[in-house]
Amino acid sequence: MKKILFFGSGMLILLVVACNKDNYSVIHQVPPPATPTVCDTSGTISYAASVAPVMAASCAISGCHDAASMQGGVVLSTYIGVHKSNQNGLLIPAIKHNTANAAPTNWMPLTGSLDPCDVAKIVKWANNGALNN
Numbered sequence: 001m002k003k004i005l006f007f008g009s010g011m012l013i014l015l016v017v018a019c020n021k022d023n024y025s026v027i028h029q030v031p032p033p034a035t036p037t038v039c040d041t042s043g044t045i046s047y048a049a050s051v052a053p054v055m056a057a058s059c060a061i062s063g064c065h066d067a068a069s070m071q072g073g074v075v076l077s078t079y080i081g082v083h084k085s086n087q088n089g090l091l092i093p094a095i096k097h098n099t100a101n102a103a104p105t106n107w108m109p110l111t112g113s114l115d116p117c118d119v120a121k122i123v124k125w126a127n128n129g130a131l132n133n
Contacts, residue, residue, distance in 0.1 A: 039117035045125040046133045047079055054118045055082055058109050079132045086130045095119050 045051070060066045060077035067077050074090065075081035085091040094108040096119060107113075114122075125131075 037117070039120055041117075041120050041124050044133070045121050045128065047082070047125060047131060048133065050118075050121045051082060051125050052079070054114060054122065058114055064109070083130050083132070086126045092123055092126055095122060 055065075055076045060075070060081075063069050064071050065074050065076040065081075067075055074085055076085060082091065090106075094106055095114055097104075097107045097113055113119075
């Protein structure tokens with residue numbers, strides 16, 4: 001009986017020591033950290049390639065600023081509507097969320113924030129003349 005107890009205790013010690021040397025990341029295959037995305041605002045920012053898709057996905061949607069809903073009289077489903085909103089000084093303060101010209105109740109979209117890179121591209125587009133390109 002003493003031999004079994006002695007043998008069992010020895011096996012338990014080996015098991016505990018062996019488990020303490022396990023590398024968690026090897027056993028569980030922890031993925032490497034994600035590479036940060038670089039926001040490229042160099043060159044010309046195009047309305048068609050950079051601004052319109054953001055407006056279509058986040059702003060010109062049913063119940064917000066599409067042609068049927070026109071919340072606040074603002075339509076962002078067309079270039080003319082986006083350009084007019086920019087000229088009126090409404091677009092950039094609303095999407096930047098940190099501008100004194102737009103109270104938090106006017107921050108858009110109401111469901112959260114746009115991607116910071118998208119905001120940077122829209123701001124650059126607006127600052128470069130808000131062209132229909």
